[in-house]
Amino acid sequence: MSVITPRPPTAQRPREATARRMGFRQRMGRWDVKVSPYLYISPFFILFAVVGAFPLLYTAFVSVHEWNLLGGQGEFVGLTNYRDVFAQPTFLKAIGNTFSIFALSSVPQVIAALALAAVLNANLRAKTFWRMGVLLPFIVAPVAVGLIFGRLFADDSGLVNALLTQVGLEPLGWHSDRLTSHIAIATMVNFRWTGYNTLIFLAAMQAVPQELYEAAIIDGAGRLRQFFSVTVPQLRPTIIFVIITATIGGLQIFDEPRLFDDQGLGGPSRNWMTVAMYMYDVGWGNQKNFGRAAAIAWLLFLIIIVVALVNFLVSRRIATSDSPRGAARLLARGSGDAGRTPAADATRPTTASKET
Amino acid sequence: MSSIPVIAQSAGPGAARWAARRRGRATGGANRRPGWVTYAILAVVLLIAVYPLYYTLQLASSDAVSIARNPIPSLVPEGNLFANIAEVLGGRVPFGKAFVNSMIISVSAAVSVVAFSTLAGFSFAKLRYRGRGPLLVFVIATMAVPTQLGIVPMFILFTELGWANNLIGVIVPAMVSAFGVFWMTQYLDQALPYELIEAARVDGASMIRTFWHVALPAARPAAAMLGLFTFVQHWVAFFWPFIILTSNNPTLPMAVQLLQANYFTDYSLVMAGVLVTTFPLLILFVVAGRQLVSGIMAGAVKG
Numbered sequence: 001m002s003v004i005t006p007r008p009p010t011a012q013r014p015r016e017a018t019a020r021r022m023g024f025r026q027r028m029g030r031w032d033v034k035v036s037p038y039l040y041i042s043p044f045f046i047l048f049a050v051v052g053a054f055p056l057l058y059t060a061f062v063s064v065h066e067w068n069l070l071g072g073q074g075e076f077v078g079l080t081n082y083r084d085v086f087a088q089p090t091f092l093k094a095i096g097n098t099f100s101i102f103a104l105s106s107v108p109q110v111i112a113a114l115a116l117a118a119v120l121n122a123n124l125r126a127k128t129f130w131r132m133g134v135l136l137p138f139i140v141a142p143v144a145v146g147l148i149f150g151r152l153f154a155d156d157s158g159l160v161n162a163l164l165t166q167v168g169l170e171p172l173g174w175h176s177d178r179l180t181s182h183i184a185i186a187t188m189v190n191f192r193w194t195g196y197n198t199l200i201f202l203a204a205m206q207a208v209p210q211e212l213y214e215a216a217i218i219d220g221a222g223r224l225r226q227f228f229s230v231t232v233p234q235l236r237p238t239i240i241f242v243i244i245t246a247t248i249g250g251l252q253i254f255d256e257p258r259l260f261d262d263q264g265l266g267g268p269s270r271n272w273m274t275v276a277m278y279m280y281d282v283g284w285g286n287q288k289n290f291g292r293a294a295a296i297a298w299l300l301f302l303i304i305i306v307v308a309l310v311n312f313l314v315s316r317r318i319a320t321s322d323s324p325r326g327a328a329r330l331l332a333r334g335s336g337d338a339g340r341t342p343a344a345d346a347t348r349p350t351t352a353s354k355e356t
Numbered sequence: 357m358s359s360i361p362v363i364a365q366s367a368g369p370g371a372a373r374w375a376a377r378r379r380g381r382a383t384g385g386a387n388r389r390p391g392w393v394t395y396a397i398l399a400v401v402l403l404i405a406v407y408p409l410y411y412t413l414q415l416a417s418s419d420a421v422s423i424a425r426n427p428i429p430s431l432v433p434e435g436n437l438f439a440n441i442a443e444v445l446g447g448r449v450p451f452g453k454a455f456v457n458s459m460i461i462s463v464s465a466a467v468s469v470v471a472f473s474t475l476a477g478f479s480f481a482k483l484r485y486r487g488r489g490p491l492l493v494f495v496i497a498t499m500a501v502p503t504q505l506g507i508v509p510m511f512i513l514f515t516e517l518g519w520a521n522n523l524i525g526v527i528v529p530a531m532v533s534a535f536g537v538f539w540m541t542q543y544l545d546q547a548l549p550y551e552l553i554e555a556a557r558v559d560g561a562s563m564i565r566t567f568w569h570v571a572l573p574a575a576r577p578a579a580a581m582l583g584l585f586t587f588v589q590h591w592v593a594f595f596w597p598f599i600i601l602t603s604n605n606p607t608l609p610m611a612v613q614l615l616q617a618n619y620f621t622d623y624s625l626v627m628a629g630v631l632v633t634t635f636p637l638l639i640l641f642v643v644a645g646r647q648l649v650s651g652i653m654a655g656a657v658k659g
Contacts (some may be wrong), residue, residue: 041475042481051503141608161477200652254594262616292511
């Protein structure tokens, strides 16, 4: 530092004088260096312990007890709550609904987001405008989305059915049929999240090294071929990331289906009641049975872990089978490491790990 | 006579475009301007993104009778918008209180998440100490834990603490975010040179002074995006506030849900409520949407 700020020699004396008095301050300084790093990260860990880790573990404790919203903790009942939950036909139906809505939303969403990102990845005029337009639905509250689409998909006087009758088709029972209601709810989820995921894919696409495309063009690959043989394999870590987040969020879906009608119970025959809605109904609805609600929470947690794991493995395979070797070959042929962005480098460890 | 310039005009830009397209093809399409098909696709997507909001405006400016009579709303909004909004704001659902509550929650969450995340990010990115790596991995791992699943015991705990039906009960779980810590760590790792920190230390600044005068200014762009993101996230959050708060002390999404329960027959009023809830974020989006977009994009590359 003395190079940058050369001190006049006269400044030497007072500095030495203060240095002699530094004993205490120096010790404080060392203590500061040692403790501060932990101090700075402690808020996260303390709060996570209170609102993250503790509740998750305590859920297990509650789930093996008789426990009521009003009465509080009752006696230990072992796995009875779990058995009771499984004995409820509504629970099994809720699981079916959740999976159906999840599949109907996440699959088209990832595909649409990928396609849309490819479109946005062109050298557009007014880039930011289009990107903002795509993200706009993300700021609409899920509750509002539930209400808006609940109205759009109304059985008797909704816009969608009115348009269907206009073109000579039969109106669909968006609220009365099971599958159509799932499609309507999946549409809401897709409305809100497709743009968000598009931007994530777009960012990853812009990090794909340009020389890969050049090499592909030299090899005679068309635009579609480039997309499937270069873009998709290069995006693999991002695709996996998006699918995992979609799984965690999608299986917990509550807001949109709850607001799809004014009862909030998934329709007359629980046609679109999800697991999270069922958990709420058991804990805070008529039963007020916290033990069972906790058991549902844990079961949902296990389901999410299993599905996320399966998705992870499947998406790894899908993205790998799209001729990753072609991409690897192109990478080897490309003009070396020059011009590669750090972001592209970040994807490399995963690319390497797939070989093992 | 007039035909000559017309030909020249139409040939000029056309030829230029054609040449540019050829050049683009030769360079792998990186600088190629896309054709009208691309813009048409994007325009349709934009329409899909905007229409539900416009539909909300149409219904909110209408009344129950005309909604029931015309399932396909007129393209131009009707005249009842302000009357409906006034009726909703003056109605049984405490919208004013909900607005204040949502504001308090979202602002405190944003401020707190930014402050704690920057602090932790500074520590993880730039300070050396035992256990740093594993602790950071732990933070990232917690992102995979669905917090919604802990609501039963969290409700029990918060009721014991007297936080039920209290904004504290909503704010405390929102005060930190693993994503925020990760995001700030990533950003500061790149944006804050060690030289600056060392310079401050040599000048005799304490750790916290170094953080305040060196790290915090460097973190400002990322902090703005994180704050924006957190604000939006808590403005639209429903599930946990719905459980811990009651209907006379709601947040805006809860207020909208209450409208649906109260006025489900008159959708013009319900939609007026939706509009009231969405409008503030819409303004924020117009003002700061650019930042939000670049924030999501930047976060994505590293995530």
